[in-house]
Structure formats: structure tokens, C-alpha cells
Amino acid sequence: MTKVVKVAVVGSGLAGLTAAYLLVSSHAEDVEFDVHLFEKTPSIGMDSSSVSIGNEDQDWRIDVPMRSFQGGYYPRLIALYTQLGVAFRQADFSYSFSVFSQSEKTHSLRTTMIYNGASGRNGAGMPSSLQDLYLYRKANRLLARAFALGIFVLSTVQLLICYIRLLFFAFPALRSKRHNNLTFEEWVVETTPTHFIWKSFRFDTIWKSFAQDVLVPLFSAVCTAPNDLINTHPVEDFLDYVWLTFGTHHYVVIKGVRDAVARLTLNVKHIHLSSPIVSVHADSNDPRIASIECATQKGNIIHHGFHHIVFATQANRVGPLLSSYAASLPPDAPTRHAVMAQINCLHEFHYIRSVVINHTDDSSALLPPDPRDRRDLNLITAVPSATTPLSPWSPHRVSPTYTMATHLLTPPPVLKDEVAVPVFQTTNPFVHINEDRILSVATLERAVLTMSAKDALRGLCRETRRAWWQSSAEAEYSLGPLQGAGRRESDARPGGLAVWVVRACGVFRYSKGVS
Structure with a gap:
């Protein structure tokens, strides 16, 4: 029997869209991921600041901010775009x-x-x-x-x-x-x-x-x-x-990042736009899952039953949400201590x-x-x-x-x-x-990125192997000890809520080698 795992992805930039895409594209036989993508703005974040010039028949989409990527530095991004069928062209800027x-x-x-x-x-x-x-x-x-x-x-x-x-x-x-x-x-x-x-x-x-x-x-x-x-x-x-x-x-990208957005979200069934998250708290009936409260034009709405929460937004936005979740847990709960460790880590990142x-x-x-x-x-x-x-x-x-x-x-x-x-x-x-x-x-x-933030990143992802000729950006990485807070605690309840942070510092290279 297929098990349904409900996952919340908070943030719809490249990190959030990639996380949602990989989850809905998973081919695990015994697990089905029910992905909910949350975005505070009225449109997908990766394309929310872009502007169109032209007419109804043909428009020119200008990406904001400038969306160029370097072939040597972003091989995984190129592989992702190639897999999606996103067309891109060479642009060697002067x-x-x-x-x-x-x-x-x-x-x-x-x-x-x-x-x-x-x-x-x-x-x-x-x-x-x-x-x-x-x-x-x-x-x-x-x-x-x-x-x-x-x-x-x-x-x-x-x-x-x-x-x-x-x-x-x-x-x-x-x-x-x-x-x-x-x-x-x-x-x-x-x-x-x-x-x-x-x-x-x-x-x-x-x-x-x-x-x-x-x-x-x-x-x-x-x-x-x-x-x-x-x-x-x-x-x-x-x-x-x-x-x-x-x-x-x-x-x-030839057609602008909206082409990538459309392809990444094609199979994501639940996209909650104009839904800034007010708080995250443990479910009162089952502390192993969490509920997310959003502020909408129709009032606050609570979404229940999440087994995982993937934070793909700025660290300074994640901290308050994790604090609200930690406050809903018993003071001596192992999950609370793990979440507090994540919060302390995220405090090192500045914007x-x-x-x-x-x-x-x-x-x-x-x-x-x-x-x-x-x-x-x-x-x-x-x-x-x-x-x-x-x-x-x-x-x-x-x-x-x-x-x-x-x-x-x-x-x-x-x-x-x-x-x-x-x-x-x-x-x-x-x-x-x-x-x-x-x-x-x-x-x-x-x-x-600062020296203290770089040290803090090791709690979210850590280098596992690097050849002598490779730079740190080419090394292989695994999840850091702070990832999956709650579920990874040895004395936590089996199947407890897991909290993941995939965009702490806006530095894409740290996710390039994470398996």
C-alpha cells in the first residue's frame, strides 16, 4: 500500500521550486509525496519581480534580478534545465x-x-x-x-x-x-x-x-x-x-525564467499564492505532524497534517516560524532542542x-x-x-x-x-x-556570506569527499547534522515531523553536491 507523505515547501524561488519538482517527480513505489508550495506574493517568487514589455501577441519578459548562470559554476543547474527542456543560450558578457x-x-x-x-x-x-x-x-x-x-x-x-x-x-x-x-x-x-x-x-x-x-x-x-x-x-x-x-x-534562458517556473511547477497540484505564513505549530492531536497558518485575503487559513517542512526562503524569515513551532512543543521535547539548534544556526546569516x-x-x-x-x-x-x-x-x-x-x-x-x-x-x-x-x-x-555564516552552513550541509584537484564547490556534500530536525533525533518518536532548510544563505554552490 502506498504511503502518502504530506510536505510543505515554503518559498518559491529556485531552491523551493527545485525541491517541489524533485519530490513530485519521485518514483518511489511505496511513497507518494503530497506537496504544498507556499508563496507570500501573488505570483511564483522566482518570476515575481520580472516585468513584461510589448503587446498581447508578443511580449518581452525581462527577468528581475538578472538571471544568468555560469557553465563552470552551475553544472547541476544546467543539467536540471536540460532535463526540463528549458532552452538557454550562450551569453558571454562584456x-x-x-x-x-x-x-x-x-x-x-x-x-x-x-x-x-x-x-x-x-x-x-x-x-x-x-x-x-x-x-x-x-x-x-x-x-x-x-x-x-x-x-x-x-x-x-x-x-x-x-x-x-x-x-x-x-x-x-x-x-x-x-x-x-x-x-x-x-x-x-x-x-x-x-x-x-x-x-x-x-x-x-x-x-x-x-x-x-x-x-x-x-x-x-x-x-x-x-x-x-x-x-x-x-x-x-x-x-x-x-x-x-x-x-x-x-x-x-531564452524565454525567461517563467519558462523554467512553468516546467518546474507543472505537476505541483497545491500552490498557495498570496499566502504569507503566520505561524507553524505542532498538531494538538498528533505532535508528530505540523499545521501551517497562513494570512490570506479571506482571513487566516490553517493547513494541517504535514510530515515534513522544507524551508526554501531567507533565513531571517525562517527563524520566527521555527520559533513559533518550537513554542508549541513541550519544553523537554527532543524535537524542540533540535529546532532551537536550527534557529541558532540561522541567526548567523545576514541580509x-x-x-x-x-x-x-x-x-x-x-x-x-x-x-x-x-x-x-x-x-x-x-x-x-x-x-x-x-x-x-x-x-x-x-x-x-x-x-x-x-x-x-x-x-x-x-x-x-x-x-x-x-x-x-x-x-x-x-x-x-x-x-x-x-x-x-x-x-x-x-x-x-561571512566567515561566521560559512561555519554555520556546516550544520546544514557538510563536505564528505573532495579530490586533491577539486575546489570546495566541486566536492561532494551530505546533509548536515541540523537537517531534518525532529525526525533525526535518536530519542524522538519514530515518524516525527522533519524540518529541512535548503536556502539559508543564497549560495547555490552549497547544494550542488548534496545527495
Whole structure:
């Protein structure tokens, strides 16, 4: 006889949808999973912030936030999309790096580096400021051109040497164990050349400049985090990213993430939208199962009989729900102690505000003013003196300690004639965007990994095996001791409620090897 196991999945981002999909796709002969997916917003979370442009017959779905994935870093995601039949295409983005500065009344934006993508195969580009240097040298323009070319070649060679050196440090087999326990800022100090030969060529200064002017803005954009948090981020994860993305491609879903959402939820029968969870409590008649109370437009609704709860939402949302469940258990219940251990673990994870705006504003504060400097992704960092944003004030801005990233969006070929003006997506703007040109605004919570959070993650998943040539992202993982709180307790009742956490820190790599 088939046993029906009722499972609640809280959160409908990629982690929650994947959990629900895998459960309903299970082919166990003696178990049938009755999956209930809970989402607080009116639409599935993975696509809830996206926006459509176009007409009823043909629309352009713009994913929010930007949904690209790296082939070397996300092989399991690629395998999942391939299994689902989700179409995706190669998108090797190019980048520009610019510096924003301001005075009381004016601002300036200067492009310092251009990366043409494809893991460096397309080379670097010369910023317009160097291309036009001869215009300011009326006496000898030929000499000015040669001087500009020399500066560009020298800076490109310096960049290449720094990148090769970075790859050397990122290679897992050569990586120092000590480096894996350092923050990014500590690692930069540790790896700065000290030999007099290197210092005689000022390579110590060049290396520090590469770290602060290239790596910090890049990782600030990737993590959507301010620069100070990038400096305190565990460097091991950055080195893993550098190593695994070397020589590989970026991809984007052709039809937008709504295509993936539709395929992942195809067989999920119970989807509860606009249903923020108020509390979780043990069933009064059978403490081995739990009930979930949701707030809806029709009032509070209680769903009963869950054997498992999979939390696939932010850790700061999970903690209060677990506290309500723990409060409904007897003080001496083993399950209560296990749940409290999960709560203590989740307290180590921290979140920051991130803003994503789709718009048509092409002002020189958001993009390099010279079109020759513009690339797919345009990263802009404020100089330290730019401590406050320009007027007028806007609630859609963040601190200038973030790296602002503006993506030049490309409409589908069938809509190129209908989309009359260029469309941009700016993440974490620290300057004003013309309100009349804003298409959509999304404010998100993003997890930032810290050393303490990384230690706490070992309670949720733990490394079991890694070859000498592999990075931690390639290792095999198993469930941590805090997973399945309640059911995994040796003195708990057989068949007790199990609580699982699959999205504690927003770091996908920690679930890549979990079996």
C-alpha cells in the first residue's frame, strides 16, 4: 500500500521550486509525496519581480534580478534545465569598469577598463579617454597616439599578469589551506608581493590596485553587496568562482525564467499564492505532524497534517516560524532542542537590501557617456569622496559603497521595431534615475556570506569527499547534522515531523553536491 507523505515547501524561488519538482517527480513505489508550495506574493517568487514589455501577441519578459548562470559554476543547474527542456543560450558578457566622482553641483564618469568577454579570449578594449588623448595634444598628435597606445599596452600586460597570478592562487591543488580561511581583504595582504624585485617594478602597488579596482567591483556586482562586505567575504568562495569560470561560458534562458517556473511547477497540484505564513505549530492531536497558518485575503487559513517542512526562503524569515513551532512543543521535547539548534544556526546569516530598476534613462551618471565605452554590463564605482548621492533624493537608491551595474538589455528580434528606445536594468543605483523613465522597481533581500555564516552552513550541509584537484564547490556534500530536525533525533518518536532548510544563505554552490 502506498504511503502518502504530506510536505510543505515554503518559498518559491529556485531552491523551493527545485525541491517541489524533485519530490513530485519521485518514483518511489511505496511513497507518494503530497506537496504544498507556499508563496507570500501573488505570483511564483522566482518570476515575481520580472516585468513584461510589448503587446498581447508578443511580449518581452525581462527577468528581475538578472538571471544568468555560469557553465563552470552551475553544472547541476544546467543539467536540471536540460532535463526540463528549458532552452538557454550562450551569453558571454562584456564589461566596462568606470569611476564616478562628484562635486557639489556636477559629476563625472571616467571609464578605466574595458573587458570584451569570453573569458578573456576577446581581449581588452581601449577606453575612449585614451583613444582621444591626441585631441588634447595639438603640438604632436602622432606622439600622443603612440603615448596612449603605450599606456594601454602596459596596463593590459599588467592586467594579464595579475589575472594569471590570480588563476595560480585559485588553482585548488596549489591553494594554501591558510588562504581558504581568510577574508578577501586578508588574502590581498597575504598575497601582495614583498620581494624586492617585484617591488622594484611596483608590482605590490599594481596587485593591490587590481584587487581593489577590478576584483572588488566585480564581486560587489556579482554578490550585489557593498564593497566593505566584499572585503570581509570568505576568499575561498571567490577563488572557487574564478577557477570554475575560467574558460567557460555564461548562459541565459531564452524565454525567461517563467519558462523554467512553468516546467518546474507543472505537476505541483497545491500552490498557495498570496499566502504569507503566520505561524507553524505542532498538531494538538498528533505532535508528530505540523499545521501551517497562513494570512490570506479571506482571513487566516490553517493547513494541517504535514510530515515534513522544507524551508526554501531567507533565513531571517525562517527563524520566527521555527520559533513559533518550537513554542508549541513541550519544553523537554527532543524535537524542540533540535529546532532551537536550527534557529541558532540561522541567526548567523545576514541580509542586505538590493534594488533593481528597469528603465530607459541613458544619462551619463548611469552609463559611460561615450558609446565606445559601453558594454553589456557597465560597472561603476564611486570614489571614496562621493559619500552622498546627487540630488534629488530618491527611495530607489543605495549607498555609494555599492558597485552600480547597468545592463544593456537586448529585445527579442520580433520586437526590435516596437521597442523604440533602449532599455536598461540597473542594479543598486547610487545616483538618481529619471522617475518618468522608470519601468519597474524591485527591492530584494540578498544574503551575504561571512566567515561566521560559512561555519554555520556546516550544520546544514557538510563536505564528505573532495579530490586533491577539486575546489570546495566541486566536492561532494551530505546533509548536515541540523537537517531534518525532529525526525533525526535518536530519542524522538519514530515518524516525527522533519524540518529541512535548503536556502539559508543564497549560495547555490552549497547544494550542488548534496545527495
